[in-house]
Amino acid sequence: MRLGGRVGAAIEVLQDIETRRRPVADALKDWGLAHRFAGSGDRAVIGNLVHDALRKKLSTAHLMADDSPASLAFGTLWRQWSVSLAQMREAFAEDRFAPKIPEDALASALKRDFAFAAPYVEADVPDWTADFFEENFDHEWVAEAAALSERAPLDLRVNTLKADREKVRKQLSKAGAKDTPIARHGLRIAAGKGASRHPNVQVEPAFQKGWFEVQDEGSQIVADLVFPRPGEQVFDYCAGAGGKTLALAAAMENKGQVHAWDADKSRLAPIFERLKRAETRNVQVHAADADLSGLENRMERVLVDAPCTGSGTWRRNPDAKWRLQPSSLEKRLGEQASVLDAASKYVRPGGFLVYVTCSVFPQENEHQVYAFGDRHADYELLSAGEVWQELFGFDKPQPWSADMKCITLTPRATGTDGFFFAVMQRNG
């Protein structure tokens, strides 16, 4: 397919998402099934264009003075893919599958800015979330929120049980892997532009041999901040597919025990294959319906990687940004409070309860931690900022922290997905 046909396809998919409120993955898949002549390269370009359009949906519609799928697709080509009007004309000439170029909208977009736009439009976030960003990031909130609408890099965590960073970096040198700026065992392949896409690193022999995992740098950092020591008893209470479980187990050098559990057995299912590939020997996975009473009051550290809105991951999942509803936030808030309460009974006296989300909304973060403190006088909130400095020092990009206690990572501050981290110690 030529560029014209691909842009036309992206417009069709955006239309489908808009009119039928379809998840982007389903809309793209259906388009592919109905157009079997399109190759994997075509589908990748169409997918990139759709995802980029969704990332900056509001700001592009504002500049184009039109929120139709066609304006969105062309505005994305111009703003994010740096394709000029002249280049579009040339590429679309004599292409009978090419859609009509909205020349007037593109010409006027060159002259428009955000002077008269509501801040949430420039920030590219749902209007009802603007207050949450402002509470968290004050006068920097628009820039912080807007950074969530950029493409994310591909981050990898080297499995120190089987390899080291240099060895994996060499294996992935052709893909352009470089050390992550903060995480100690991370590698990064920069985000591409336009039609370029990340290499499929999971087909690399080094991946098959368990030398690395795909994991955002922010996720690596918060796992590191849990600070597990070899020989300890650690409970990963919301283990999901085990991203953080694997990092904890490696940090503990396969000594001691990581107990991994999740209320949802289907979320937990991929963990077994991942543990095998990583040759992790200190993880005990507990079934969703297991009796966990034997672990009560025994754990040195309990990690609650809580179910959340995922607002910190909107770079990777722009569809979720527009599908999020106030009711789902409310539901998550209830779950977070009860998961924290339930997980706290496993912490031994003197042990640590760690609370993590991949959200940047204060209700899911600081508010939960302070409300937990009100309900549990035997827990004291420690300084996560000090743990950060001990691990990563002062010379690296620093996370947000109003009080040096709770910390928030963001694409703009730390170059990672948005993550929240807090640690509480059980006294007596």
Ligand SMILES: C[S@@+](CC[C@H](N)C(=O)[O-])C[C@H]1O[C@@H](n2cnc3c(N)ncnc32)[C@H](O)[C@@H]1O
């Ligand atoms: C953010 S995800 C965990 C991601 C995982 N830790 C990782 O690093 O790959 C949150 C998890 O919490 C689980 N969850 C939701 N409610 C729970 C509950 N009441 N108890 C334990 N886990 C729960 C979900 O099934 C989901 O897998």
